[in-house]
Amino acid sequence: MSRDLVLEARELELEYRTREGRVRSLDSASLTVRAGEITALVGESGSGKSTLGMAAGRLLAGNAEHVGGSLEVAGVSVFACTDERLRALRRATLGFVFQNPVAALDPTMRVARQMELVGILGAEATRALEEVGLRDISRVLRAYPHELSGGMAARVGIAMALGRDPRLLIADEPTAAVDATLREQILELLVERCREHGCALLLLTHDLHAVAHHCTQIAVMYGGRVVEDGPTGEVLAAPLHPYTRALLSALPGEERPGERLESIRGVPPVLRGPSPGCAFSPRCPHVMEHCPHVRPLHAPVEESRAVCCHLFTGELGARAGVPEAAGLAGSAVSSRPADDRPKEAR
Amino acid sequence: MSAARIPRAARVRRSRLPFRGDLLSRIAVVLLVVFALVAVLGPLLPLGDPQAINVGPRLSGPSGEFLAGTDSLGRSLLPRLAQGLRTTFLLAGVAVLLTAAVSVVLGMVAAYFGGVVGELIARTADVFFAFPAILLAILVVTVSGPGIVGAVVAIALICSPMMIRVVRAAALSVVGRDFVTAARVGGARPWRILFVHVLPNVAGAAIVQGTYALSVGILLESALSFLGLGVQPPEASLGSLVHEGAVYLSIAPWLVLIPGVLLALVIMSVNLLGDGLRDRLDVRAVEVRR
Amino acid sequence: MSSAMRPPQTPANGRPLVRVSELAVTYNGSGRGGAEPVHALRGVSLEVCPGETVGLVGESGSGKTTLGRALLGLVAPSSGEVRFDGAPVSGRGAGRRLRGRLQVVLQNPDWSLNPSLRVWRSVAEPLAITRSVSRRERRRAVDAMLELVGLDPVLAERRPHELSGGQRQRVAIARAMITKPSLIVFDEAVTALDASVQTQVLNLIQDLQAERGFAAVFISHDLAAVRYVSRRIAVAYQGELVETGPVERFYGEPEHPYTRQLMSTLPTVEREPASPDASWPENAPPLSEDAHGTSRKDPRHGG
Numbered sequence: 001m002s003r004d005l006v007l008e009a010r011e012l013e014l015e016y017r018t019r020e021g022r023v024r025s026l027d028s029a030s031l032t033v034r035a036g037e038i039t040a041l042v043g044e045s046g047s048g049k050s051t052l053g054m055a056a057g058r059l060l061a062g063n064a065e066h067v068g069g070s071l072e073v074a075g076v077s078v079f080a081c082t083d084e085r086l087r088a089l090r091r092a093t094l095g096f097v098f099q100n101p102v103a104a105l106d107p108t109m110r111v112a113r114q115m116e117l118v119g120i121l122g123a124e125a126t127r128a129l130e131e132v133g134l135r136d137i138s139r140v141l142r143a144y145p146h147e148l149s150g151g152m153a154a155r156v157g158i159a160m161a162l163g164r165d166p167r168l169l170i171a172d173e174p175t176a177a178v179d180a181t182l183r184e185q186i187l188e189l190l191v192e193r194c195r196e197h198g199c200a201l202l203l204l205t206h207d208l209h210a211v212a213h214h215c216t217q218i219a220v221m222y223g224g225r226v227v228e229d230g231p232t233g234e235v236l237a238a239p240l241h242p243y244t245r246a247l248l249s250a251l252p253g254e255e256r257p258g259e260r261l262e263s264i265r266g267v268p269p270v271l272r273g274p275s276p277g278c279a280f281s282p283r284c285p286h287v288m289e290h291c292p293h294v295r296p297l298h299a300p301v302e303e304s305r306a307v308c309c310h311l312f313t314g315e316l317g318a319r320a321g322v323p324e325a326a327g328l329a330g331s332a333v334s335s336r337p338a339d340d341r342p343k344e345a346r
Numbered sequence: 347m348s349a350a351r352i353p354r355a356a357r358v359r360r361s362r363l364p365f366r367g368d369l370l371s372r373i374a375v376v377l378l379v380v381f382a383l384v385a386v387l388g389p390l391l392p393l394g395d396p397q398a399i400n401v402g403p404r405l406s407g408p409s410g411e412f413l414a415g416t417d418s419l420g421r422s423l424l425p426r427l428a429q430g431l432r433t434t435f436l437l438a439g440v441a442v443l444l445t446a447a448v449s450v451v452l453g454m455v456a457a458y459f460g461g462v463v464g465e466l467i468a469r470t471a472d473v474f475f476a477f478p479a480i481l482l483a484i485l486v487v488t489v490s491g492p493g494i495v496g497a498v499v500a501i502a503l504i505c506s507p508m509m510i511r512v513v514r515a516a517a518l519s520v521v522g523r524d525f526v527t528a529a530r531v532g533g534a535r536p537w538r539i540l541f542v543h544v545l546p547n548v549a550g551a552a553i554v555q556g557t558y559a560l561s562v563g564i565l566l567e568s569a570l571s572f573l574g575l576g577v578q579p580p581e582a583s584l585g586s587l588v589h590e591g592a593v594y595l596s597i598a599p600w601l602v603l604i605p606g607v608l609l610a611l612v613i614m615s616v617n618l619l620g621d622g623l624r625d626r627l628d629v630r631a632v633e634v635r636r
Numbered sequence: 637m638s639s640a641m642r643p644p645q646t647p648a649n650g651r652p653l654v655r656v657s658e659l660a661v662t663y664n665g666s667g668r669g670g671a672e673p674v675h676a677l678r679g680v681s682l683e684v685c686p687g688e689t690v691g692l693v694g695e696s697g698s699g700k701t702t703l704g705r706a707l708l709g710l711v712a713p714s715s716g717e718v719r720f721d722g723a724p725v726s727g728r729g730a731g732r733r734l735r736g737r738l739q740v741v742l743q744n745p746d747w748s749l750n751p752s753l754r755v756w757r758s759v760a761e762p763l764a765i766t767r768s769v770s771r772r773e774r775r776r777a778v779d780a781m782l783e784l785v786g787l788d789p790v791l792a793e794r795r796p797h798e799l800s801g802g803q804r805q806r807v808a809i810a811r812a813m814i815t816k817p818s819l820i821v822f823d824e825a826v827t828a829l830d831a832s833v834q835t836q837v838l839n840l841i842q843d844l845q846a847e848r849g850f851a852a853v854f855i856s857h858d859l860a861a862v863r864y865v866s867r868r869i870a871v872a873y874q875g876e877l878v879e880t881g882p883v884e885r886f887y888g889e890p891e892h893p894y895t896r897q898l899m900s901t902l903p904t905v906e907r908e909p910a911s912p913d914a915s916w917p918e919n920a921p922p923l924s925e926d927a928h929g930t931s932r933k934d935p936r937h938g939g
Binding site: 523530 | 742765812
């Protein structure tokens with residue numbers, strides 16, 4: 001399987017010019033998605049995940065400004081290419097599935113016509129709709145978007161996005177407007193179809209648990225940065241970054257009856273400029289003195305995981321003699337070379 | 347590190363004014379302010395006496411002494427233009443206020459109560475809307491007799507249906523919102539809900555529609571006066587000036603052109619102001635921070 | 637993750653506050669084109685005791701929202717009845733009788749507050765409606781309530797669009813509590829909030845209830861959230877309540893197949909138990925100053 005990158009964001013910085021000044025949506029975000037991978041990009045509002053997802057196709061609002069770093073999709077630098085190249089990229093390489101499936105369709109056109117407009121004609125359209133599990137295809141093709149249920153519209157959206165055989169599909173909370181039991185089905189459908197087409201999937205969501213079943217890779221965003229990423233099973237089983245840990249323990253679902261969940265105090269930040277230190281410091285239960293003043297590096301923690309936190313990475317971590325995660329608890333503290341990689345948690 | 351090339355058309359420039367800040371809107375506002383000032387201060391300005399006849403040669407063109415020329419009675423056109431502006435604005439303004447008062451209430455009631463009442467109001471408005479404006483205006487004036495009162499009522503009848511529709515549509519979306527439901531659960535009576543919760547949130551749409559109604563009102567008044575059914579001499583409105591000058595079109599075209607162009611400018615400015623307001627007010631209505 | 641138990645609920649004293657009997661609600665078709673009537677609720681019965689939290693869980697179309705509206709008297713029953721403290725909630729005179737005793741917190745943080753009103757006016761609204769308290773007293777009550785829900789009273793002068801979603805929902809809760817109601821209906825009140833904020837607000841609801849003792853009906857499609865706050869849960873499916881029981885049952889083995897299906901959508905991520913994580917730095921021995929003179933705060937005492 002080719003391991004070439006379909007998406008590579010390197011310390012991407014993006015700001016919005018608003019009436020109240022600048023809002024920094026991405027503050028040095030780094031992310032890679034390899035061909036065929038199913039990756040979840042998890043974050044709450046303000047984390048920058050939607051911005052990062054939409055930036056892949058440069059589908060940003062007019063007041064967005066790229067101020068640093070780079071973003072490459074299938075080797076094409078999204079912020080430095082010509083408009084023509086960008087359009088070609090959107091046509092051939094990218095697919096998008098949006099949050100509100102009914103609203104993402106043009107309300108004035110029947111489904112068949114809309115699929116035609118994106119280049120999916122006749123028999124292809126029928127096949128595409130069959131693939132996403134729709135029955136009574138002729139009715140769906142003849143229907144207007146408002147005549148479709150949320151679930152059906154979501155399937156149509158997926159069919160349209162995949163119909164062009166993209167290399168990277170970006171789904172922005174595709175099941176937000178869909179029922180709980182249907183949600184599973186639709187996600188499963190999305191993931192399977194992507195696998196079949198050999199298409200990489202970047203799933204934007206705030207639901208940490210929904211991704212557990214479906215995504216092989218997970219990246220967690222906070223304050224405009226990717227603070228932790230790696231294989232889903234490992235990250236969810238043994239989260240490293242304090243935000244990931246706090247988030248997982250704050251969610252209802254796995255508590256014992258009557259047990260009280262510790263919510264993360266405070267609220268997610270709205271950045272007005274580059275964060276001077278770690279954006280999670282004010283809320284972090286393990287904050288250290290230098291955390292609010294020194295930016296942590298986004299650094300690998302082992303072969304496939306990375307974390308952006310002083311407890312684990314960088315010179316300060318090593319200098320302060322923090323024992324790397326896993327298997328080293330209780331060992332005497334001594335300064336270790338910065339590139340000493342710890343073993344896996346379990 | 348280059349700034350992304352964001353196409354000019356896609357950039358959103360935010361203006362600090364209560365209306366869109368682009369050049370056209372600003373010109374419109376300036377024009378309107380000038381017209382309004384002339385209308386208000388008219389009698390105080392050294393333009394001449396609108397009623398005085400024979401102050402100059404009849405039907406003479408614009409000159410140094412008479413900037414807008416003179417009419418068939420030897421009156422200077424300039425002060426009559428000022429008076430015309432004033433009458434036009436006043437008449438249309440009063441008519442629009444009347445329209446607003448009636449339509450806003452009816453629109454909100456139709457949206458909130460729905461059912462038979464709502465249908466009745468909406469359909470009645472539709473019926474009036476279906477009438478060609480001029481015919482309806484003539485009908486009204488025939489009943490009331492030519493003059494200012496008839497013109498005001500005619501304008502109100504013609505502008506109300508659209509305003510009722512707009513207010514009803516805006517109110518329908520407001521009435522379904524959670525804060526209205528919360529107020530109902532709290533035991534608020536319908537009048538409280540309409541005036542404390544619905545009205546402030548439909549005001550934006552009503553104001554925008556009001557400016558369009560103003561331009562319609564001005565146009566209608568001018569049409570009526572042009573037909574001789576509106577403002578009667580010696581009162582002057584821009585429309586009646588055109589009416590009076592129409593007879594002399596071939597020999598003294600300025601009598602028609604000058605008030606006509608002025609009328610067109612006024613209507614255009616009002617419409618542009620409405621556009622600017624609408625863009626601004628709509629944006630604010632949607633702006634919600636998550 | 638602490639294992640502190642959540643505050644105990646006021647024990648039910650037997651006499652129900654709300655009694656729903658064989659409630660059916662049918663929405664007629666629109667007439668034009670002969671659309672069929674929708675049976676939103678088909679003969680539903682439920683009781684809520686004073687101080688109790690009853691969770692109502694179901695998907696869209698299950699009738700849970702309709703039941704919530706019926707409890708508040710916003711929707712008239714097609715048959716059956718809803719009684720609050722013995723008297724019907726809809727019909728003549730109900731509004732006057734119930735004013736202030738029944739309140740609601742709704743889903744949409746964007747529209748839960750009137751955007752043209754300042755925060756304090758929104759919170760004071762129920763008091764203004766019931767006219768139970770003088771103007772000056774109202775402002776004081778508002779400030780006290782804002783503090784109770786964890787908001788800085790300085791926010792009282794702001795407008796809703798200047799607040800975050802979580803803050804707006806807290807204001808909505810303050811507004812619902814200001815008349816000291818006996819029952820508050822939470823209709824998808826935390827659904828639209830971020831995950832971490834959801835838990836904050838859920839904890840707040842529990843704390844407030846422990847302190848003020850109001851009964852609550854918590855409606856949501858999210859079983860995890862409903863389970864967390866409720867003492868009893870009713871599961872709605874296609875207009876009926878297919879299972880009702882104490883919350884413990886929903887942590888273990890529910891009876892109805894639909895309930896089990898709902899439970900299967902809950903997260904099942906394997907996580908290590910709440911015992912101390914041997915692999916994590918917090919268990920590292922504390923450090924003294926290192927060679928560069930920067931002292932590092934012991935994470936166990938830091939934060």
